[in-house]
Amino acid sequence: MTTAKELLTKMRLGTSVAEFDEDLENYFVRTNVFHEFINGRKDIIAGDKGTGKTAIFRYLNKNFSLIEELDGKLLIAAFNPSGSPIFSQLSDQNIINESQYSSLWKLYIFALVGNTIIQGDTRLEGSQLDLLLKALGVRIAIPSPKNVFGTVLSRLPNFFHWKSAELSMTISESGIPIIVPKIEFADRDEKGSSSDFVSPEDALAILDRTVSESGQEIWVSFDRLDEAFHGQPDTEVKALRALLRTYLDLSDLEAIKLKLFLRKDLFRRVTSGGFVNLTHINAKKIEIIWDEEDLLNLLARRIRENSDFSTTLGIDNADDQAIFDRIFPDQVDLGSRKPKTWIWMMRRIRDGNDSKPPRNLIDLISHAREAQIRKEDRQTRDFTSSPLIEPDALRKGLTQLSQSRVNDTLIAESGILSLEIEKFRGGKAEHNATSLSYILGTSEDNVMAAIKPLRDIGFLEETGGTFKIPALYREGLEVTQGKAFQDDGNPEDDD
The missing domain is CATH 3.40.50 (Rossmann fold)
Structure with missing residues (x-):
C-alpha cells in the first residue's frame, strides 16, 4: 500500500518564479x-x-x-x-x-x-x-x-549634447576609399544643426x-x-x-x-x-488574462509532468477536473453555504482587481503540500480514497501565501503606500467611509481620493457600497473577517 507521504514526495509543481523554473518549457502553454x-x-x-x-x-x-x-x-x-x-x-x-x-x-x-x-x-x-x-x-x-x-x-x-555625426569619405593615393567618422558635440546653449550632418x-x-x-x-x-x-x-x-x-x-x-x-x-x-x-x-x-479554466488547466499540466505520481494515483488519462478532485477535498470548510475547494482557492489567490496570477495558485498548493508532508511525518497514513491534501493543509498554505504576498509584493512594492497599508494591520476586513477616514486620518469628504491608490494596487475593493481587504492579504496583515463599523444587522458575506 502506498503511503500519502510517498505520493506527496512525487508530486512536483515546479517553481512559481519563471527565472528559476528549469522545467518551464515542459508545461509552457502557447496561448x-x-x-x-x-x-x-x-x-x-x-x-x-x-x-x-x-x-x-x-x-x-x-x-x-x-x-x-x-x-x-x-x-x-x-x-x-x-x-x-x-x-x-x-x-x-x-x-x-x-x-x-x-x-x-x-x-x-x-x-x-x-x-x-x-x-x-x-x-x-x-x-x-x-x-x-x-x-x-x-x-x-x-x-x-x-x-x-x-x-x-x-x-x-x-x-545629451550630441549635435551631429557624419561619415566623410576620401580617396587614398592607391584609389581605396577611406571612411572617417566625425562626431560633434554641441554647447549647452547652442541651437540647431546643419542638415548636412547625420542625426x-x-x-x-x-x-x-x-x-x-x-x-x-x-x-x-x-x-x-x-x-x-x-x-x-x-x-x-x-x-x-x-x-x-x-x-x-x-x-x-x-x-x-x-x-x-x-x-x-x-x-x-x-x-x-x-x-x-x-x-x-x-x-x-x-x-495576459487568466480565466479560472486556464488556471485549472495549468495546474493539471504541471501535475501530469509527474509521470510516476500520475500513474500511482491513477490519473494518467483523467481530465483536468478529475485530477483536481482526486488530490483535494470537496470543501475546505464544511457547510451548505461554504464554497467548493476550487472556488475557495480562486477567492483567496485574487487581489482587489480580481487578478488571479498563476504564481499565487502554485504557491498556495506548494505550501499546502509541504504542510501535508509535515503532518504525514508526524502520523503516517496509507492513501486510499481520501484527499491527498487535506483541508487543514490548505488553510496553512493560505497563511504562508498571504504572509509572502504581503511582504514580497504588497509592502515591498507599494513605496510610501506601505505606511497606509500598515494602518490596517490587526483590524477588520470590511470598511465604510467612516472607518476608512478614521484609519487613514482624513475627512470623509476626502476618503475616496485617499483610498484610490490603495484600490489601484488591489489592496481594497468595493463591494456593495463598502470596501474589503481581499482574503489574499488578510492573514499576512492579521486582519480578521468582519466589519470595522456598526451595521444594521445585515448578514456578512461568506468569503
Whole structure:
C-alpha cells in the first residue's frame, strides 16, 4: 500500500518564479497572447505580477530558433535576466526630462544591436556602422546588456549634447576609399544643426539598413522594468514614458523591432495624465488574462509532468477536473453555504482587481503540500480514497501565501503606500467611509481620493457600497473577517 507521504514526495509543481523554473518549457502553454506576439501582431505584453510575462520571454529565448514563425529573426535581450537590474543605475544620473531619456534609450539600442551584429559577422568590421560606434566611444568587444549600458552611461554627458555625426569619405593615393567618422558635440546653449550632418536618428537608420541587408529582423526585448526603478517613482515614470516614446519613434524601422514586457499597473502609471498617440501603443499591446479554466488547466499540466505520481494515483488519462478532485477535498470548510475547494482557492489567490496570477495558485498548493508532508511525518497514513491534501493543509498554505504576498509584493512594492497599508494591520476586513477616514486620518469628504491608490494596487475593493481587504492579504496583515463599523444587522458575506 502506498503511503500519502510517498505520493506527496512525487508530486512536483515546479517553481512559481519563471527565472528559476528549469522545467518551464515542459508545461509552457502557447496561448493566444504567445501567438499574437510571435506573429508580430503585438509588440507589448502587459500583465500583473506573476501572470507569466517573464515565462514567455524565457521560453522564447530558449526556443527562438525552433519556432517556425520566427525564422530569420534574432532576439536580443536588452536587460539582464538575473541579478540587479542594469537600468537601476539611471536613478543616479542627472537626467531631467523625457527627451533626454529618449536619447539615452536610442543610443543604448543602437550600441547594443550594432555591437551584437558585428560580433556575429566579422565582415562588418570597418563598415560605416563599426566606425560610427567607435567614433561614439561605444564599440564593445563583448556586448552584454550590462557592458553596453554601462558604457553608454559613461558617455552620457556628451550624448545629451550630441549635435551631429557624419561619415566623410576620401580617396587614398592607391584609389581605396577611406571612411572617417566625425562626431560633434554641441554647447549647452547652442541651437540647431546643419542638415548636412547625420542625426542620432539617422545613425539608427544606418543600423536598420545594415540589419536589413543581412536579411534578418532583430527583436530587442525589455523586461524586468518594474524592478529597475524601485523607490524612484519620478525616474520610473520619465524613463518608461520615454521608452514608450522610443518604441513609437522606432516603429518605422524595417529590421529592428522593440518588444516590451510591462506590468499592467506600471503601464497605467506611466500613461496616466495623458500620452500622445496612446492609441497607437494600445493597438500593439496585449494583456495576459487568466480565466479560472486556464488556471485549472495549468495546474493539471504541471501535475501530469509527474509521470510516476500520475500513474500511482491513477490519473494518467483523467481530465483536468478529475485530477483536481482526486488530490483535494470537496470543501475546505464544511457547510451548505461554504464554497467548493476550487472556488475557495480562486477567492483567496485574487487581489482587489480580481487578478488571479498563476504564481499565487502554485504557491498556495506548494505550501499546502509541504504542510501535508509535515503532518504525514508526524502520523503516517496509507492513501486510499481520501484527499491527498487535506483541508487543514490548505488553510496553512493560505497563511504562508498571504504572509509572502504581503511582504514580497504588497509592502515591498507599494513605496510610501506601505505606511497606509500598515494602518490596517490587526483590524477588520470590511470598511465604510467612516472607518476608512478614521484609519487613514482624513475627512470623509476626502476618503475616496485617499483610498484610490490603495484600490489601484488591489489592496481594497468595493463591494456593495463598502470596501474589503481581499482574503489574499488578510492573514499576512492579521486582519480578521468582519466589519470595522456598526451595521444594521445585515448578514456578512461568506468569503
